[in-house]
Every structure is written in C-alpha cells, then in structure tokens.
Amino acid sequence: MKILVSVKRVIDYNVKVRVKPDNTAVDLTNVKMSMNPFCEIAVEEAVRLKEKGLASEVVVVSVGAKSCQETLRTALALGADRAIQVDAEDGLDSLSVAKLLAKVAQNEAADLIILGKQSIDSDNNQTGQMVAALLDYPQATFASEVVIESGEAQVTREIDGGLQTLLVTLPAVVTTDLRLNEPRFASLPNIMKAKRKPLDVTTPAELGVDVGSNVTVLSVAAPAERSGGVKVASVAELVDKLKNEAKVVS
Amino acid sequence: MSVLILAEHDNKSLKPATLNTVTAALDIHSDVHVLVVGADCQAVADAACNIAGVSKVLVADNAVYEHQLAENVSKLIVEVAGEYSHILAPATTTGKNTLPRVAALLDVAQLSDVIKVEAPDTFVRPIYAGNAIATVKSNDAVKVITVRTTGFDAASSEGGNAVSEPLAHVIESNKSRFVKEQVAQSDRPELTSASVIVSGGRGMGSGENFALLDGVADKLGAAIGASRAAVDAGFVPNDLQVGQTGKTVAPDLYIAIGISGAIQHLAGMKDAKVIVAINKDEEAPIFNVADYGLVADLFDAVPELETSL
Incomplete structure (x- = not known):
C-alpha cells in the first residue's frame, strides 16, 4: 500500500495573527511558519502505518512556492520516504490544490491519501473532500482512528455529538482530526537523514492542471475587539449583575 | 435564481442549524428550497415545509441515504443543482463533509463558514480561527456555501407552507459503508444551539468534578461545554469541546469556569452575548473578554452560584 500525504506551510499556530494596516491580508512578513498541525498528524499516521508494515512507501506532497520545501523536509524527517513540491504561488484556492493533488495521486497510484482536515490559515476544510470527489474515491473525514484491513479502511470519525465509524474501500481519502495521534518530534539524526531523501519538483503545467479561481478577497480585517468588563467581588454580586444588569438570568 | x-x-427531526441557514439563504434571495436526504424522514420533510420563508422542499427518502454518506448525497445534490444559483448547508460536520464534494463536482469554489451575506456574490467569513475576517466575492456560476449558524438568527419553524416534491432517483454508495455511531445521549440542550452554556476547563481538576457544573446547568437550562485542555486531559469527551478545533457557539450567556482563555478557546465562544469567567488566577486571559469576572476558587464559587440562582 502506497500512501500520499499532503502538507501545507502555514503561520505557526502559536503566533499571534496580525492583519496588515491596508486590510488586504494577514501580515506574514518575518512571521514563524510551520507545518499545519493537522498535516503533521497526517504525516504521523502515514508513518505509523508504514512502521506497522501496512504501507510500503509514504510520499509527501506540498503545493506552494519554494519555501514549502522546508515543510517537505520536516515531513521527511518525521519518516516520509520521498517528497514532491508542486511549484506554484502560495495561497491557491482549495479546488486548484485538490486538482493538483488528485493528479499527483493518480500518477503515484496512491492507495490511501491522507490530508489534514483543514489548514489553520484559510480554515476551509475542503481540500480532502474535493480530492475524493475529483477521483470518485470514498472519503472518511475528521478521522480519530484508522484501521487498515484487507483493502479497506475502517475509520472512526468525529461528528457533531459523537463518533461515527465508516468502512471505505481503498483507494480512499482520509482527513485527520486532532485526536488521531500525537505527532513525534523529529530527531537530529533524522533531520540530517531527511536532507538526503529525494525531493522532486513539478509544476501545474507539467501536471496538466489549470489553476485559478473565481473568488477574490476584497478585504481582510481584524475582528471586532471584545473588551473586558468588570470584576465582581462575590457570587452574590455576580448573580445580581446577571439578573438586573445583563438580564440574562431570571 | 433560487437557493437550495x-x-x-x-x-427523525429537523435540526435547528437548518433554520439559521434559511435566514442566511433569505439574505441572498427570496426563493429558498430545502433538500431533505435521508431514510424514513417524512417527519423531517414535514418540518421543513413549515419553515417560514421556504417555498419548496425536495425529499429523497430511501434506505441508501440513511446515514447521509457524502459520496452519494453529493452526487444527488449535483443532479438537482442546475436550477440553483446558490447551494447552502450549515457548517456542521455533515455539511462540511458533503458540500466540498458538491463544489468539486460542479468545478466551483466553496465558501466555508460564512457569517454574513453582503450581496448575493459577496460574503464574510472568519479565517485564522476568527483572528481575521475576510470579505470575499465569488464569480462562480453556482456559489457553494457552508453557513456558520451562530452568524444568523434562526428562521421561524412555523408559518411556512412549502410544497413537497419527491426525488425518486436513487444513487448507491458502494465504496463507503456505515458501521456504527456512538452519539452521546443527554437531556440537555445541544451545545451549538443552547442559549446558556456552562463550560469547564483544566481547573476542574478531574472528570468527576465536572458533576459540579450539573447543578448550575440544571438551574439555567444550560448545555455543558469544555475547553480543549479539559478534553485533552481526558475529563470529558471531545464532543463537549468549545473552540477553534471544536464547536463554535454564541449563546446569550457563557459561563467559563476554571478556563484560562487560550486563543483557541476564545475563537469558539467570543461571540457570546454575555461572558462570565470564574477563575482563581486573576491574570487569566479569559478576564480580558469576560463581561463579569470573579476571581475565586471554583470549588467554593460554583456550589454557591448553584444555591443563589
């Protein structure tokens, strides 16, 4: 079984996001960038499947400008075997990325495609589902457990109000939720080793995919600030305020 | 131009998230249709016909749709999509699972988690976990949109008189099979639609201590929530999680107990009308967003709160 994992380079999740003064975008200059946390979980899951002897090869792919090679090297240090950069401008929309990933998945004849359920920048939660639709593959999104058995994946999914378990026939798409696993840290020897692992570069043109979007961002603004209110001295004062000032308790 | x-x-029952989505749809256009896909779901179809502002209800009622798997439901939506300028679903796990498939099959973009309709082609949506708000314009022929329900009031579930139309075409899903579902049973209101929420954090100390919140929640008719820290510590199941990676809520009253107020938690609850924080650490960031803050040991304050309500 061959696994394809996609990874995205995003603003580090610990960084406080600031909007540019001209309200065109979020300011990414001199900001720490990292692998999207859900993508890290995807890489970890693929590597664990390989360590269990269930996968023969783990290929990681990222769509973006040259800097995303850093993210691919991180994935290689975590245990992926080989990397592919689809050299394109950063910030392509989900459908374009899905078309590129679908083409790579076909070229690689991947049996399982694992993606993060969403990236923490655009928060779209679309790409995995779109890849599955384009390839007419089944999907198991928001996975908290993946069991591979005789050409099928049994996946437990986090849904509103609880958990749902699906059995999908491979090839299939799985997207990761937070509790699927806890990603390992890359060790120094593995970081060194990752530098020598193969990293191929391709382009949307080579893949025969037209990228573009009919969606334009008109503005990006900071959210309305919520200001702190008052401190109350006692439970009695709190209840009094809730009843008589905020009037949310009768 | 119509909205589906x-x-x-x-x-068995229509979920309130549908009602908020109807309001979003009516902000786009007055001709709003609802598609009910399920099995033995006539009661749902009847309820959809009663929603104020809905003119037509399409019903695909067949055993193959029992678990609303994305594979066949998305194909069914694409079959009826031709008539519509907009296709909407609430941004629930079902909507998030299904709609991107629809968008890809239609070769259009999807706009996720829309919180405001500026114009039929222009929408507002949070990005970076709500730390930035984007206004986006779509020139796609069909706009596929998931709606963050807390951004819109609920349409009235009564007063509508929509015509119902069955969809006979059955699409199998043979590559994906339902195995089982574990849904937490509770007498309390659903977290995402509750008007009052009592949430506990790491400060609760243990899962057993969450029982302390029951008394307050009972008196207020509240749902119980939790921070990611409490979920990760194993105190409560993850379906209680409020935050960037959990549920986004906007109740009238949100009481945060033993919650420090990490950015990722605030992203999920800062749209509550009134926020109360009870925490013994007076430096906790939750106090920066709380309308009423009480610096106190929760193990003293919560029982006292229960008796004074």
Missing part, C-alpha cells in the same frame, strides 16, 4: 439548502437532520 441541504437540511440537517437525523431522519
């Missing part, structure tokens, strides 16, 4: 909404339901 994928109804959120469990085959």
